[in-house]
Amino acid sequence: MDGSWFWWGASLTTPEELKALFRFSIEYLHKNGVTNFLTAYSPDRHFNSQEEYLTWYPGDDLVDIIGVDNYYDLSQGATGLQAAIQKLEIVAKYADQTGKVAAFTETGLDGIGDENWYTETLGALINASEWTRKTTYAMVWRNHDLSHFYVPHTGHPAAEDFKAFVKQENIWLLKDWSAYTTDKE
DSSP: OOSSSSTTSTTTSOHHHHHHHHHHHHHHHHHTTOOOOOOEEOOOSOOSSHHHHGGGOOOTTTOSEEEEEOSSGGGSHHHHHHHHHHHHHHHHHHHHHHTOEEEEEEEOOTTOOSTTHIIIIIHHHHTSSTTGGGOOEEEEOOOOBTTBOSSOOTTOTTHHHHHHHHTSTTOOOGGGGGGGOOOOO
16 A cells, blocks of 8 residues: 555555545445455555554554554664564554554565574564564465575575574464364364
8 A cells, every 4th residue: 555566556546545445345345245354454664653654544443453564674684673663563552552453464585585584583573572572463475486485495594493483482373273273163
């Protein structure tokens, strides 16, 4: 929405037009009986305050998950990490104020050129403060092939770091939820 790589992006639409489209889409689905979904508000990293973050926000009645997409800051070393922390704190504080779920909706480092990226960057971000620890999930982008990936493959220099990252107490994978599921069909 605040980027320009989609037809609904900042260079092709206004915040008011996007909000109207968002509302139309959700209301259309609800009107047609589709209600078993959650919606996420997840602009890119182009904000430094809650006011800027909410520029494209369609409204509390339409959004379940308060998130941010941020690849750039997490590829910029310590300065970028501090910027990412500030932005994730803005997200988490707004989620807390509105009773929503805070999320790091999209991130990653293509090819993972930094073999300690998961523990020293993503892990450091998630664990940076009381607010960033309120992040309910973080999603890295998909693995396409051995030249375009965000989770290290076997033998990749970052594989051991990824294993250490997922062993952190506050990092849960799908398999970690088994204690919270039932055998109901």
